[in-house]
Amino acid sequence: MIGAAIAYGLSGNGARVLVLDGGDTDFRAAKANFGLVWVQGKGCGNPAYQRLSHEAAGLWPAFADQLTDETGIRLDYESKGGLNFCVGASELEARGARLTQWHREVPDLAPCTRMLDRGELEALLPGVRLGDNVSGASFGATDGHVNPLRLLAAMQKGLVQRGSVLLGNQPVDRIVPLSQGGFSVHAREQRYDAAQIIIAAGLGSSALGPMVGLDVPLRPQRGQLMVTERLAPLLPLPASGIRQTDEGTVMIGLTQEDVGFDISTTSAAAAQMSRHALQVLPDLARARLIRQWSCLRIMTPDGCPVYAESADYPGAWVALCHSGVTLASFHAGPLADCLRNARLDSRLNFFHHERFDVSSID
Amino acid sequence: MFHQLTDSGAQALTLTIDGERVTASPGETVASVLLRQESPVARSTPVHGNPRAPYCMMGVCFDCLATVDGVASTQTCLVAVRDGMTVERQHGKRSITA
Numbered sequence: 316m317i318g319a320a321i322a323y324g325l326s327g328n329g330a331r332v333l334v335l336d337g338g339d340t341d342f343r344a345a346k347a348n349f350g351l352v353w354v355q356g357k358g359c360g361n362p363a364y365q366r367l368s369h370e371a372a373g374l375w376p377a378f379a380d381q382l383t384d385e386t387g388i389r390l391d392y393e394s395k396g397g398l399n400f401c402v403g404a405s406e407l408e409a410r411g412a413r414l415t416q417w418h419r420e421v422p423d424l425a426p427c428t429r430m431l432d433r434g435e436l437e438a439l440l441p442g443v444r445l446g447d448n449v450s451g452a453s454f455g456a457t458d459g460h461v462n463p464l465r466l467l468a469a470m471q472k473g474l475v476q477r478g479s480v481l482l483g484n485q486p487v488d489r490i491v492p493l494s495q496g497g498f499s500v501h502a503r504e505q506r507y508d509a510a511q512i513i514i515a516a517g518l519g520s521s522a523l524g525p526m527v528g529l530d531v532p533l534r535p536q537r538g539q540l541m542v543t544e545r546l547a548p549l550l551p552l553p554a555s556g557i558r559q560t561d562e563g564t565v566m567i568g569l570t571q572e573d574v575g576f577d578i579s580t581t582s583a584a585a586a587q588m589s590r591h592a593l594q595v596l597p598d599l600a601r602a603r604l605i606r607q608w609s610c611l612r613i614m615t616p617d618g619c620p621v622y623a624e625s626a627d628y629p630g631a632w633v634a635l636c637h638s639g640v641t642l643a644s645f646h647a648g649p650l651a652d653c654l655r656n657a658r659l660d661s662r663l664n665f666f667h668h669e670r671f672d673v674s675s676i677d
Numbered sequence: 678m679f680h681q682l683t684d685s686g687a688q689a690l691t692l693t694i695d696g697e698r699v700t701a702s703p704g705e706t707v708a709s710v711l712l713r714q715e716s717p718v719a720r721s722t723p724v725h726g727n728p729r730a731p732y733c734m735m736g737v738c739f740d741c742l743a744t745v746d747g748v749a750s751t752q753t754c755l756v757a758v759r760d761g762m763t764v765e766r767q768h769g770k771r772s773i774t775a
Binding site (some may be wrong): 444599 | 724769770
């Protein structure tokens with residue numbers, strides 16, 4: 316998702332861009348995504364990440380329009396706001412306190428969320444039958460959702476239409492810095508030379524980065540989700556952990572599990588996710604579940620993205636995050652512009668992975 | 678139109694499809710009974726409303742979904758008929774809030 320977005324943004328105007336995409340059976344967070352374009356609560360404790368999420372959400376409408384205009388692929392993008400449902404009084408109170416703190420971390424930005432009590436929530440969702448214990452919700456005005464599979468397909472089609480080359484099933488096994496500058500990238504017995512390379516290989520970046528002095532600590536975090544059959548509209552706004560897609564399926568999530576490189580699904584998670592979904596929308600008890608799946612999030616130690624150039628091998632870059640959908644507009648826009656000029660904007664300084672070096676901590 | 682090769686005669690069960698009484702043989706599936714009707718349609722699709730009839734007959738394609746004894750989106754090729762069964766064809770997106 317990240318590589319496709321950057322490549323789409325870099326493509327055109329005579330740029331020569333080659334995308335080496337991994338194997339079909341690689342861990343692909345991009346193909347298991349929940350599809351939220353989400354700001355509320357993002358980057359609590361890391362204002363730079365919060366600012367980046369606001370920026371990306373602001374860029375999304377124009378980004379979506381352009382992508383659809385260019386490719387003809389409908390993204391089902393909607394930005395009418397998003398909800399975080401709360402069950403019980405203490406959950407509502409805790410959510411409010413957390414978002415108050417979150418807003419305090421960027422005092423110059425007008426708050427984009429507000430807390431809704433049960434009555435206000437019902438007024439916002441006429442005709443929706445909420446569970447008896449739903450106490451309210453936080454409402455994020457800048458939140459939305461999109462079909463993540465269509466997004467990925469559109470960015471891939473768009474980058475090819477702009478004249479770049481996309482090679483699928485080409486997992487990179489070696490990157491060699493060349494003595495005269497530039498790099499050779501080896502995949503499936505083929506060698507590709509480039510003056511600049513960007514590693515956006517998700518969890519696979521742990522193996523590739525150190526070859527060019529980009530050692531980013533990463534861990535997989537498993538997320539499970541489920542989807543129902545296609546249903547008549549029952550939830551007009553996307554919510555954290557529950558959203559109805561344009562086609563009518565209801566996606567239900569999610570888990571955050573530290574289980575290594577294991578993409579099994581578990582019945583315990585299915586039960587826990589179902590229980591929570593039914594607390595919010597009890598009518599879902601009559602829906603059929605169609606599928607449950609899981610994938611691995613790409614987590615840095617603080618959960619924030621990494622954008623950096625190698626100090627040892629200039630021209631080698633890394634771009635990693637676990638919010639590839641929300642940040643797609645930023646990756647295809649401002650980040651691609653920075654990479655084209657081989658210079659990251661100073662507002663992105665926070666996102667260098669040197670923040671994880673033990674020696675750099677005061 | 679499909680028809681039964683053998684006449685099961687006295688063994689016939691009765692069920693209703695959209696309120697109409699039809700006969701069936703013990704052991705056959707709801708999907709096979711649907712296929713014998715003048716309209717073999719089990720459902721129409723949720724997004725485009727296209728008609729779908731039983732197809733794979735082995736639980737894979739999900740084209741044969743219908744409401745059986747009040748349970749919506751039932752794979753009719755996996756359910757054996759019973760006397761008195763109520764089958765309703767399912768059209769478009771199903772509402773679970775009504």
